[in-house]
Amino acid sequence: MSKSNDALFERAQQVIPGGVSSPVRAFRAVGGTPRFIVRGEGPRVWDAEGKAYLDYVLSWGPLIAGHAHPSVVEAVSRAARGGLSFGMPTEAEIELAELIRTVVPSLERLRFTSSGTEATMSALRLARGFTGRSRIIKFEGCYHGHADALLVKAGSGLLTFGNPSSAGVPAEAAQHTLVLDFNNVAQLEETFALEGDQIGAVIVEAVAGNMNLVPGSAAFLQALRRLCSQYGSVLIFDEVMTGFRVHPGGAQALYGITPDLTTFGKVIGGGMPVGVFGGRKDIMQCVAPLGPVYQAGTLSGNPVAMAAGLATLNLTLAPGFHEGLARATQRLVDGFNAIGRDLGGRISAACVGSMFGLYFSPTAPADFAQVMTADRDGFNAFFHRMLDQGVHLAPSAFEAGFLSSTHTDADIDATIAAARKALEPAG
Numbered sequence: 001m002s003k004s005n006d007a008l009f010e011r012a013q014q015v016i017p018g019g020v021s022s023p024v025r026a027f028r029a030v031g032g033t034p035r036f037i038v039r040g041e042g043p044r045v046w047d048a049e050g051k052a053y054l055d056y057v058l059s060w061g062p063l064i065a066g067h068a069h070p071s072v073v074e075a076v077s078r079a080a081r082g083g084l085s086f087g088m089p090t091e092a093e094i095e096l097a098e099l100i101r102t103v104v105p106s107l108e109r110l111r112f113t114s115s116g117t118e119a120t121m122s123a124l125r126l127a128r129g130f131t132g133r134s135r136i137i138k139f140e141g142c143y144h145g146h147a148d149a150l151l152v153k154a155g156s157g158l159l160t161f162g163n164p165s166s167a168g169v170p171a172e173a174a175q176h177t178l179v180l181d182f183n184n185v186a187q188l189e190e191t192f193a194l195e196g197d198q199i200g201a202v203i204v205e206a207v208a209g210n211m212n213l214v215p216g217s218a219a220f221l222q223a224l225r226r227l228c229s230q231y232g233s234v235l236i237f238d239e240v241m242t243g244f245r246v247h248p249g250g251a252q253a254l255y256g257i258t259p260d261l262t263t264f265g266k267v268i269g270g271g272m273p274v275g276v277f278g279g280r281k282d283i284m285q286c287v288a289p290l291g292p293v294y295q296a297g298t299l300s301g302n303p304v305a306m307a308a309g310l311a312t313l314n315l316t317l318a319p320g321f322h323e324g325l326a327r328a329t330q331r332l333v334d335g336f337n338a339i340g341r342d343l344g345g346r347i348s349a350a351c352v353g354s355m356f357g358l359y360f361s362p363t364a365p366a367d368f369a370q371v372m373t374a375d376r377d378g379f380n381a382f383f384h385r386m387l388d389q390g391v392h393l394a395p396s397a398f399e400a401g402f403l404s405s406t407h408t409d410a411d412i413d414a415t416i417a418a419a420r421k422a423l424e425p426a427g
């Protein structure tokens with residue numbers, strides 16, 4: 001018996017705040033009723049009313065091999081039959097850790113968590129424990145999960161520390177976080193010149209994917225590396241979204257920059273809850289039980305999650321996997337840009353690997369302020385016209401999109417045709 005999305009949303013709101021387990025799913029930015037999903041396969045999901053959607057959200061990034069990939073499902077089933085969790089070490093953790101280090105050599109040592117948030121929170125504590133410095137730098141528009149010290153927005157001027165961006169975050173938790181402009185080399189240099197010897201860590205999305213898609217400039221990322229080395233601050237690349245996505249070796253391989261610590265999530269769990277933080281051996285050996293920095297997790301390194309991660313990463317290691325994905329993503333972006341040109345610059349698009357940005361502005365933004373100039377009402381109307389045509393984009397003008405290896409050229413061409421229909425003035 002099919003149930004309506006409206007009825008499910010109504011029922012959900014009687015028991016779950018906003019009816020959802022994570023706020024963006026509630027469609028607040030775009031209005032309307034979230035779709036309640038019953039199943040997914042390849043590039044598609046089906047909602048409770050039986051309608052199919054071509055999916056460019058992919059659980060917000062993890063499903064690089066598409067929904068319910070047979071070899072991932074098989075690996076998970078096999079692992080589950082052998083026991084769901086032990087709280088004791090397993091060989092699967094070693095295998096996945098070794099595989100990650102082979103692909104991303106800067107992770108000399110690494111540890112598993114159950115989410116990206118835990119990974120960034122742990123990396124920060126570790127960097128602070130290692131350096132003995134409390135202060136950290138993050139950049140406006142970058143998202144690093146919902147740990148207190150990272151839910152911070154810019155203060156009123158350079159060197160004023162940040163303000164909590166959520167109620168419930170004590171000012172004391174935010175007061176050590178300095179929020180600077182993404183891609184602003186001069187401001188970064190000025191800040192380090194004034195108080196670099198007090199900065200414990202800098203955390204950055206080298207390719208920002210939580211303010212739509214905004215690649216870091218090479219000059220900005222090189223300045224980060226140079227200044228962190230000069231002042232003894234720990235450079236943390238948050239690759240929860242970009243890892244195994246923008247390049248087989250992540251953003252650090254794409255740019256040729258080696259961070260001190262890296263966080264992963266999303267793709268490395270293939271749809272199961274997995275996070276990772278890792279990096280320089282001398283830093284990682286400060287983590288308990290070897291060192292004084294505490295970090296733990298009942299379900300960390302969970303055998304079913306490890307199996308999903310291993311199966312997914314093994315798929316991405318197949319020859320041509322990333323090249324095929326990047327080519328398909330470029331095809332989609334070229335299609336969007338052709339529409340933009342025909343419509344006088346209403347939209348534009350860009351991609352890095354299999355992450356793409358669709359902008360409701362004439363050109364791709366280079367920083368947070370430019371991102372904020374997007375035509376939100378235009379996006380919101382477009383979003384619903386695409387959904388009606390069976391194309392699922394993220395329900396916000398400020399999110400990146402993703403492709404999987406199961407999106408075909410025909411799927412992409414259908415998406416471009418739907419976008420043209422959604423944007424062209426009614427005839």
Ligand SMILES: *Cc1c(COP(=O)(O)O)cnc(C)c1O
Pocket residue numbers: 115116117118120143144145146205209210238239240241265266
């Ligand atoms: C998604 C994301 C996180 C948080 O990961 P969760 O698994 O949602 O806790 C952290 N950093 C970046 C860059 C992300 O995209």
